[in-house]
Amino acid sequence: xxxxxxxxxxxxxxxxxxxxxxxxxxxxxxxxxxxxxxxxxxxxxxxxxxxxxxxxxxxxxxxxxxxxxxxxxxxxxxxxxxxxxxxxxxxxxxxxxxxxxxxxxxxxxxxxxxxxxxxxxxxxxxxxxxxxxxxxxxxxxxxxxxxxxxxxxxxxxxxxxxxxxxxxxxxxxxxxxxxxxxxxxxxxxxxxxxxxxxxxxxxxxxxxxxxxxxxxxxxxxxxxxxxxxxxxxxxxxxxxxxxxxxxxxxxxxxxxxxxxxxxxxxxxxxxxxxxxxxxxxxxxxxxxxxxxxxxxxxxxxxxxxxxxxxxxxxxxxxxxxxxxxxxxxxxxxxxxxxxxxxxx
Numbered sequence: 001x002x003x004x005x006x007x008x009x010x011x012x013x014x015x016x017x018x019x020x021x022x023x024x025x026x027x028x029x030x031x032x033x034x035x036x037x038x039x040x041x042x043x044x045x046x047x048x049x050x051x052x053x054x055x056x057x058x059x060x061x062x063x064x065x066x067x068x069x070x071x072x073x074x075x076x077x078x079x080x081x082x083x084x085x086x087x088x089x090x091x092x093x094x095x096x097x098x099x100x101x102x103x104x105x106x107x108x109x110x111x112x113x114x115x116x117x118x119x120x121x122x123x124x125x126x127x128x129x130x131x132x133x134x135x136x137x138x139x140x141x142x143x144x145x146x147x148x149x150x151x152x153x154x155x156x157x158x159x160x161x162x163x164x165x166x167x168x169x170x171x172x173x174x175x176x177x178x179x180x181x182x183x184x185x186x187x188x189x190x191x192x193x194x195x196x197x198x199x200x201x202x203x204x205x206x207x208x209x210x211x212x213x214x215x216x217x218x219x220x221x222x223x224x225x226x227x228x229x230x231x232x233x234x235x236x237x238x239x240x241x242x243x244x245x246x247x248x249x250x251x252x253x254x255x256x257x258x259x260x261x262x263x264x265x266x267x268x269x270x271x272x273x274x275x276x277x278x279x280x281x282x283x284x285x286x287x288x289x290x291x292x293x294x295x296x297x298x299x300x301x302x303x304x305x306x307x308x309x310x311x312x313x314x315x316x317x318x319x320x321x322x323x324x325x326x327x328x329x330x331x332x333x334x335x336x337x338x339x340x341x342x343x344x
Contacts, residue, residue: 002278002310003042010305011037013295014054015288017063024063025295025309026053036067037307040080044307047076047083057102066100066109073097073109075129087129098145098158099195106132110144110156120144122156122173133177138336142169148196150203153180155223157205159192160184160333168193168207168219169333182333185226187326188212191219195288199242206237206249209328217324218249220270227270228324231262239289246273248312250289253277253319261286261296263312264321272323276316284308 013027016039025039028051035046036053040063047053051069058064059077062084067074071094075087089095093115101108106126112118113136120142123134142160149155152175160169167186170193173179185191189210196205202222209219209228218229218237229235234254241248249264260279263286267273278284280300287296292312297305 002308011307012297012305013037013039013287013307013309014052015056016290016293016295016309017056017058018291018293019058020061022058022061022063023293024056024058024065025307026056026065026067027295027297027307028052030305036065036069036076038063038065038076038078039309040078042309043080045082047078048074054098055100057100057107059102064100064102064107066097068095068097071095073111075100075107089131096143098143099147101147101149103149108147108149108154110147110158112143117141118143120156120158120160120169120171122147122154122171122177124154124177135173135177135179137171137182139333142335144169144171145193146195146197146205148198148203149175150198150201155196155198155203155205157193157196157207162186165210166190166192167331168205168209168221170205170221170223171335179335182335183330184333185221185328185330187328189214189216191328193219193221194237195239197240199240199247204240204247206240206251208236209326211326217326218251218264218321220249220266222270225270226328228326228328229264229272229321230324231264231275231319231321233257234259235262237264238287239294241289241291243292243312248289248292250286250294250312252285255319259283259285261294262319263289263294263316272321274314275319275321276314277319278310278316 010030036051073089144158154173167184193207232253265273282300
C-alpha cells in the first residue's frame with residue numbers, strides 16, 4: 001500500500017507512529033507560512049507559522065506532535081477533528097526538538113538548544129507535561145537525535161563535532177538524569193546516529209558513517225559492536241524495527257546520483273538477508289518507519305515534493321547490500337553537563 005499527498009505545494013513527512021489503530025504522521029508544508037503538517041490516520045491539517053515537526057507519539061487514540069515554532073517547542077495534542085491542547089516550552093536560546101518518546105511514567109524530549117553553539121539536551125516530563133528533570137551538555141557542538149529507555153537507563157544518541165567532521169555520540173543516563181557514560185564513535189568523515197530503539201530488550205542505534213572519500217555507509221550499533229553496510233553511493237539508516245525473526249532498517253540510498261528509499265532485512269546476528277528499494281526517476285526518501293508503516297517524500301511524481309505514506313512489503317524492488325570492513329574509533333568523551341533553567 002502506498003498513499004500520496006499532493007496539494008501542489010511542497011509536503012514532506014518526517015515521522016510516523018502507529019498504535020491502537022491510530023496512525024500519526026508529522027512533517028512540513030512549505031508554503032508562504034511554512035506550516036507544520038499533522039496527520040491523523042489519513043486526515044491532514046497544518047499548525048503554526050514558521051513551524052515544522054520531526055516527531056510524534058500516540059496518546060490513547062490521540063496524537064501528540066512535537067512542533068518547533070520560531071525556536072520554541074510546542075507539544076500539540078490532536079485528533080482527526082483538530083487540535084485539543086498545546087503545551088509550550090521556551091528557552092533563552094533557540095530550541096530544536098528531534099524526538100519525543102512516550103514511556104510508562106511520562107515523556108522524554110531530546111534535541112538541541114543554541115546560544116553560541118548547539119548543545120544537546122534531554123528532558124523528562126511527567127504525564128501532566130511537567131518537567132521532572134533536564135540535562136544540557138556543554139562541549140563544542142552536539143545534538144541528540146533520538147532516545148530510548150531500558151530498565152533504569154536512558155540512551156541518548158546523536159552527533160558531536162570533531163574538527164571539521166562529526167562523530168556519532170552516545171550518552172547513557174540514569175532514570176533521574178545522572179550522566180553515567182558518554183563516548184563517541186567515528187572515523188575520518190561525518191558519522192552520526194539518527195535513531196535508537198529498545199527492541200525487546202536489545203537497544204539498537206542506526207545512522208550513517210562516512211569514509212575519507214565521502215562515501216556514506218549504513219551504521220548499525222547494538223551497544224556491543226558496530227556494523228557497516230554499503231548499498232550505493234550514499235547510504236543513511238533512519239529507523240530500525242523488528243520484523244519477524246529479523247530486523248528491518250529503513251532509510252535512504254543513492255544509485256547513480258538518484259536517491260531512493262531503502263529497506264534492509266538483517267538477521268538477529270546482523271547479517272544481511274534481503275534489501276528492497278522504493279523510488280522513481282528523481283529524489284525519493286524514506287524518512288521513518290514504525291510497525292511497518294513508513295513515511296517520507298518524493299519529487300518524482302509531480303513538480304513539487306509530495307508526501308508518501310505506505311506499508312512495507314517484500315514486493316518492492318530487490319537490491320544488493322554488502323557488509324563493509326572499515327574501522328571506527330570509540331573514544332570516551334568528557335562532557336560537561338549541567339542543569340539550567342534556560343533549557344525547557
